[in-house]
Amino acid sequence: MNDQRQLKILVADDTDTDRLILETIVRKEGHTVISASDGRQAVDLFISESPDMVLLDALMPIMDGFESARLIKLHAGDKFIPILFLTSLTDNESLVKCLDAGGDDFLSKPYSRIVLQAKIKSFNRMREMNATVMVQRDEIAKNNARLLQEQMVAKHVFDNVAHSGCLNSKNIRYFLSSLAVFNGDMLLAAMRPNGNMIVLLGDFTGHGLPAAIGAMPVASTFYGMIPKGFSMTDVLKEINNKLKHILPVGIFCCATMLDINFRKKKLTVWNGGLPAGFLYRLADHSIHPIKSTHLPLGVLSSRAFKDNCEEYDLANGDRLYLWSDGIHEARNIQGDMFGEAKLIDVFAQNTDPEKLFDDIISNVQAFIGDSEKDDDISLFEIRMADPQDVNEYAYETSVKKEGSAIAWDLSFEVKPSSFKVFDPLPILINVIMEIPSLRPYNASLYTILAELYTNALEHGVLGLDSAMKKSPDGFSEYYELRNQRIQMISEGFVKIHISYCTEDINGRLVIRIEDSGPGFDYQKKLGASLSTSGYSGRGIALMERMCESVRYIGKGNIAEVVFVWANDD
Amino acid sequence: MAITSSASPDGKQVTIFIQGRFDFSSHQDFRNAYERLNPTPSQYRVDLQGTSYLDSSALGMLLLLRDHAGGDQSNIQIVNCSQDVKKILAISNFEQLFEIY
Amino acid sequence: MDHLDQQALVTLKDVMEDDFALLINTFFQDSENRLKMLNSLIDSDNQDAIRRAAHSFKGSCSNVGAPLLASLCAVLEKKAVANDLDNIKQNIDVIKAEYEIVKALLLDL
Numbered sequence: 144m145n146d147q148r149q150l151k152i153l154v155a156d157d158t159d160t161d162r163l164i165l166e167t168i169v170r171k172e173g174h175t176v177i178s179a180s181d182g183r184q185a186v187d188l189f190i191s192e193s194p195d196m197v198l199l200d201a202l203m204p205i206m207d208g209f210e211s212a213r214l215i216k217l218h219a220g221d222k223f224i225p226i227l228f229l230t231s232l233t234d235n236e237s238l239v240k241c242l243d244a245g246g247d248d249f250l251s252k253p254y255s256r257i258v259l260q261a262k263i264k265s266f267n268r269m270r271e272m273n274a275t276v277m278v279q280r281d282e283i284a285k286n287n288a289r290l291l292q293e294q295m296v297a298k299h300v301f302d303n304v305a306h307s308g309c310l311n312s313k314n315i316r317y318f319l320s321s322l323a324v325f326n327g328d329m330l331l332a333a334m335r336p337n338g339n340m341i342v343l344l345g346d347f348t349g350h351g352l353p354a355a356i357g358a359m360p361v362a363s364t365f366y367g368m369i370p371k372g373f374s375m376t377d378v379l380k381e382i383n384n385k386l387k388h389i390l391p392v393g394i395f396c397c398a399t400m401l402d403i404n405f406r407k408k409k410l411t412v413w414n415g416g417l418p419a420g421f422l423y424r425l426a427d428h429s430i431h432p433i434k435s436t437h438l439p440l441g442v443l444s445s446r447a448f449k450d451n452c453e454e455y456d457l458a459n460g461d462r463l464y465l466w467s468d469g470i471h472e473a474r475n476i477q478g479d480m481f482g483e484a485k486l487i488d489v490f491a492q493n494t495d496p497e498k499l500f501d502d503i504i505s506n507v508q509a510f511i512g513d514s515e516k517d518d519d520i521s522l523f524e525i526r527m528a529d530p531q532d533v534n535e536y537a538y539e540t541s542v543k544k545e546g547s548a549i550a551w552d553l554s555f556e557v558k559p560s561s562f563k564v565f566d567p568l569p570i571l572i573n574v575i576m577e578i579p580s581l582r583p584y585n586a587s588l589y590t591i592l593a594e595l596y597t598n599a600l601e602h603g604v605l606g607l608d609s610a611m612k613k614s615p616d617g618f619s620e621y622y623e624l625r626n627q628r629i630q631m632i633s634e635g636f637v638k639i640h641i642s643y644c645t646e647d648i649n650g651r652l653v654i655r656i657e658d659s660g661p662g663f664d665y666q667k668k669l670g671a672s673l674s675t676s677g678y679s680g681r682g683i684a685l686m687e688r689m690c691e692s693v694r695y696i697g698k699g700n701i702a703e704v705v706f707v708w709a710n711d712d
Numbered sequence: 713m714a715i716t717s718s719a720s721p722d723g724k725q726v727t728i729f730i731q732g733r734f735d736f737s738s739h740q741d742f743r744n745a746y747e748r749l750n751p752t753p754s755q756y757r758v759d760l761q762g763t764s765y766l767d768s769s770a771l772g773m774l775l776l777l778r779d780h781a782g783g784d785q786s787n788i789q790i791v792n793c794s795q796d797v798k799k800i801l802a803i804s805n806f807e808q809l810f811e812i813y
Numbered sequence: 814m815d816h817l818d819q820q821a822l823v824t825l826k827d828v829m830e831d832d833f834a835l836l837i838n839t840f841f842q843d844s845e846n847r848l849k850m851l852n853s854l855i856d857s858d859n860q861d862a863i864r865r866a867a868h869s870f871k872g873s874c875s876n877v878g879a880p881l882l883a884s885l886c887a888v889l890e891k892k893a894v895a896n897d898l899d900n901i902k903q904n905i906d907v908i909k910a911e912y913e914i915v916k917a918l919l920l921d922l
Contacts, residue, residue, distance in 0.1 A: 160873040348768040392779040393772030416804045
């Protein structure tokens with residue numbers, strides 16, 4: 144039964160009789176034979192013929208079997224070429240010598256065809272397996288090299304996107320080991336236009352490339368939104384949405400975000416999934432944990448996302464410490480974890496707050512000791528200070544802030560020719576949305592402007608009576624009439640005037656809209672109860688709820704609302 | 713780490729038992745325990761009695777189970793949690809998404 | 814112990830087929846060379862050479878199915894290993910005698 148491919152087998156034996164028998168047996172097994180009658184010849188033939196297997200007599204003239212075997216194995220290199228020693232040596236010492244010289248097995252004299260057949264089969268299996276392993280090894284090496292290259296590119300992009308922002312401020316110390324970054328840790332910090340600093344410490348699930356990939360949209364969103372004046376909660380919501388949509392289910396980012404106001408000495412915190420940070424108070428050296436109260440970013444839908452934060456009043460010299468779980472889960476040689484208790488200890492033992500940062504790091508590193516594990520440490524410290532002790536930007540903004548106000552006016556008129564095709568609302572809303580502090584009120588302002596414009600256009604310019612809309616039939620009649628009239632209108636106008644003014648504490652938006660219509664008797668209307676549950680009405684009650692005031696001027700063809708908001712600071 | 717599961721006689725309730733470390737190496741086995749079940753269970757229990765350690769990829773796997781079980785409509789209990797496991801789940805505020813005992 | 818192992822010869826014939834005669838002749842040539850070599854080493858004191866020659870001869874004898882001849886070579890090999898080189902002429906003579914018997918029997922096949 145010959146169920147394998149034909150092999151090329153080298154037979155080396157100095158006794159003609161033995162060699163002849165072996166050659167015949169091997170040929171009968173279906174393989175090709177090359178023969179040598181001394182060790183030197185065996186090695187030469189091995190080099191020139193590259194056989195798949197070697198049958199080698201131990202005792203040969205010129206070069207004995209042991210030396211031949213050594214040379215043959217050397218020439219074979221990575222390839223596994225089985226060498227079977229032909230011997231009637233029976234003492235253990237000689238047999239050991241055979242194996243030491245590189246022999247893989249023995250074939251004893253007298254030769255048995257069955258035994259030789261079995262050994263050829265078995266060693267051929269091994270030889271083929273070894274060849275497969277070599278191919279796979281080379282494949283793996285190639286893949287690894289490619290992966291490393293990809294990672295280097297990713298790291299380059301990552302370093303440029305998730306850069307250090309304002310982490311070099313005078314009141315900040317931080318440490319992110321490269322293993323921590325590899326494990327998905329990320330530290331971002333930027334200055335808001337109002338002089339506050341926003342910091343984000345994030346820890347993505349996963350390691351290496353998958354973790355880094357999540358960090359990039361987070362960093363670009365963060366560094367994109369903050370300088371535009373978006374608030375901490377705006378940014379959190381946006382980041383959460385992005386991660387929820389782009390990351391697969393099960394990948395998320397544990398994070399803590401801070402908003403620090405150096406003028407008002409206030410700290411606002413949101414912690415979703417990171418171990419509790421410590422707030423250290425200089426006055427009594429006490430520590431207060433800043434616990435995780437939220438799910439990590441990227442888990443909840445935008446609807447379910449919670450952005451409520453905690454606020455703290457700080458004094459100069461108070462410090463806030465943030466870390467990912469790398470410190471808590473750092474292991475020593477015995478396999479114990481560092482844990483929060485030891486961290487609390489470090490604070491308790493410390494006598495100089497200036498050294499706290501170093502104390503934490505040195506304690507963790509001492510704990511890890513000589514275990515081969517690299518540091519997986521992310522540590523952030525910020526000290527409450529006056530703006531001039533933070534950085535240039537903080538200082539400049541604080542100087543500007545003293546008694547400063549921003550005010551502007553905007554006028555906009557819609558001419559008759561454009562009524563039927565032009566809707567001014569998107570333009571106006573876009574302008575307003577460029578103002579960072581108004582962004583949270585996007586929806587409300589759109590509603591207010593839409594209500595005012597619709598009233599001005601339909602009731603004022605087109606002269607439609609809102610009472611028509613009281614019944615469902617009347618409703619469709621109304622809109623038919625609206626369509627007709629708007630096609631035909633050739634005179635009239637709607638003027639929109641917006642004035643914006645903001646001070647330190649709050650802002651005011653005054654929206655005045657004037658139409659070319661006859662107006663209405665607002666004194667009478669306002670007296671009666673205006674419900675918004677009916678189809679009709681000017682929606683005045685709705686606007687009254689959203690604005691500080693609503694009033695009509697002149698004939699009733701000028702509506703003015705005042706919208707106020709607290710300046711997020 | 714070993715993952716086994718058992719179902720109630722009518723197949724409506726499935727309990728998944730996790731032994732040892734619950735980490736990324738459990739990924740495929742964990743999924744096999746709840747995917748393609750017939751009938752589709754209406755309630756899932758994850759029993760962590762034998763679980764010594766939970767890492768963030770395990771949290772991720774729980775989220776995958778939740779997604780599979782209907783997201784906000786899912787009914788998943790995580791039971792027999794040790795103190796350590798409870799702490800990890802608490803930091804991530806997973807009690808907002810799962811019933812934890 | 815027999816001069817010839819019939820079973821082994823049958824197997825050998827089976828393997829060698831038409832080359833059986835060639836093999837036997839090769840054996841005769843080998844053996845005669847081997848014996849010549851041994852004779853030349855009688856007074857040499859060359860322990861190693863004697864050992865090797867005896868060893869090799871033993872091998873080919875066992876392959877060809879001549880167990881008694883093989884064991885006589887083994888005896889000589891042992892003596893050489895032990896550096897007991899007295900009277901090896903006697904060993905060689907005995908080997909030669911046995912060889913002649915084996916040769917005759919093989920030629921009869």
